[in-house]
Amino acid sequence: MDDIVDINTLFGPLPIASTDLAVDALLALMQKHKVQAACTLSTLGLLLDPTVGNAATRAACEEHPELLPVATLNPTMYFGDTEPLLRLAGDGFRLLRFFPGRQGWPIEFAPFRALLRCLDEAALPIMVDIEATGMISALAGLLETYPAPVILMGVNVETLAEAIAVMRQRENWHVETSRLLAPGVMQTVVETVGVGRLLLGTGAPSRPIASALQTLQHAGLSDADRKQVCAANARRILQLAA
């Protein structure tokens, strides 16, 4: 049985979903697919208030050790207070996520730049939601010296060429699978930038875990490569025990 770590899950209320994304629904789906660990965050942090959301994330993850806490920050709510940022790693957060499209701020945005400067010290891996062409190129300039791994979430066929062009120049940049579900796309990532740069992400429980797993199964990768994508890469980046 393959070890599976899902880098991209959410829980909580989400207006585009018809029902709340309950933690129990996420756990049930993880159990169904034998997912050992999942990085997750509360949608409250994405849609309302990062402080409230991060607290909800921590609470859920303390109750369920198979869930790994992911923090989120919103640059439109950042006024220069560095103390909470420095606390993130100590609070157990494994990863930091940004949602520029859904929160309505551009990549080239002074508060985002200021936030990133303060995050240098914590050096947490970050994941950025990609919703349009041009975003990855803009990020490349902004995150040139960021000292930790960067993960692109939401890359699809339209943004794949841009992602690959940037990933060729940035060795600690990665891409997750939740929107890489068109035929041949995962294989293209592996062939162009290496298997170490692809991470399993699903968007569960709003989106199916089976879609990403089955696409990966048919991606034409070797068993060893598939195992790396399913878990080993995430474990390396997040510094999780195997």
Add this chain to the structure above:
Amino acid sequence: MPIFDTHAYLEGYALPGINQNTAQIQQFFQARQIDRALLFSARAAQVDPLSGNRILKVMLEQAQGLYGCLVAHLNRVDASLQAIRDLAPERRFLGIMLTSTDPAEPLHPLVADEVLNACRRYQKPIFLNTPNAACVEVALSLARAYSMHKFVFLRMGGADWRTAIAAAQQATNVLLETSGTLDRSKIPAAVEAVGSHRILFGSGMPALDPVAGLGLLHDSEVSRTDQRRILHDNAAKLFNLHEIEEAA
């Protein structure tokens, strides 16, 4: 369980070796244990309806398990009408899709009328792109006006799938095709609202690997009976597949 993918494209994909010809497509579907598929010509939808549909016809002649859906482009009405006259009588063409320059924009009903009138005599299902609520609304008005046809709403409204389900509740000649947003809530909601007999499995390949679409069904709370209808039986009935395959 047999599977019929009712929404896949010939040509028009950025990556090579996937869907440039029917041999590639057949191999692709066989590797995924998908028995049959309905192909649309991306060339007809994006460039030239006449040559695109004709190329599809020729390619289908060499392919087992693959069928065609004629594409009529509303910005190229004359060429589209010619393609309908020439190819709609063909047994391997199971339906007719209407599209326009931007599939995310609703069809213009007046132009659609001209093409739909030409489709009447063939009595084949009409396929319309419905990637959002605006397209669903126009598609619903066309389905009501041409109630002698079955209408298939491709992508079932995208993120606006609730609107597509509501439309299907209002017009019994509408069927919903499952590609579009991979939202685990949408298929159970559609089954509850309109019944599994009005839902067709489609992937939109190559936009989505069909196994990803199958994964959506796998992770949705849908019974095996409903899955069987969605994956195969509804398409077989809609296209009268038994008769077509017996005649072949």
